Amino acid sequence: MDSAVSGDARRRRRLTAGIKESLRELNIxxxxxxxxxxxxxxxxxxxxxxxDLIGRHGPLGPTTLARRAGLHPATITGILDRLQRGGWIVRERDPADRRAVLVRALEDRNTELFRLYAGMNAAMDALCGGYDETELEVIESFLRRTAAAGRAATDELGSD
Structure with missing residues (x-):
């Protein structure tokens, strides 16, 4: 029984190491x-x-965007200037507080990005098509929890 338990423990460690390695490769x-x-x-x-953050969570204020991106507010100003010059975003007054500014992605320009990511999106659709609903729920839960673990680890390290 002990060898079966130790074999199970080795297999679990190998699988866990494989998952971590795959996540590192995915990141790259x-x-x-x-x-x-x-x-x-x-x-x-x-x-x-x-x-991406603006598109998924926006419109956002620059301070909120800086916090979500983990960047200094001065850095965000430069990024927003580039995005606005490129026609990717607009800065608008917040209707709830006319002194505040919100940043909104321009959908017509972002169509260009969707086209460039179409190959990856099609590959993901095909990949997900090979799993049943229960398996997809497990994968979705794992990835959501992995992202949360990444946020927690980032928060633990603090900001520069």
């Missing part, structure tokens, strides 16, 4: 994809990250 591949997409539309990686 997504970074490369984002870098190539950014090069096609003349955006820096950090610009794409901020544009």
């Amino acid at each position: 591949q997504l970074s490369l994809l984002n870098h190539r997409v950014g090069a096609r539309v003349d955006l820096r990686d950090v610009d794409l990250d901020c544009l």
Whole structure:
């Protein structure tokens, strides 16, 4: 029984190590994809990250965006200036507080990004098509919890 338990423990460690290695490889591949997409539309990686945050959670105030992106507010100003010059975002007055500014992504310009990510999105659709609903729920839960663990680890390290 002891050898079966130790064999199970080794297998679990190998599987866990494989998951961590796969996540590291995924991180690299997504970074490369984002870098190539950014090069096609003349955006820096950090610009794409901020544009994604604005698109998913916006409209956002610059301070909220800085906090979500983990960047200094002065850095966000430069990023927003580039995004606005490129026609990716607009800055608008917050209707709830006319002194505040909200940043909103421009949908017509972001169509260009959707086109560049179409290959990855199609590959993901095909990949997900190979799993049943229960398996997809487990994968979605794992990835959501992994992202939360990443946020917690980032918060623990604090900001620079």
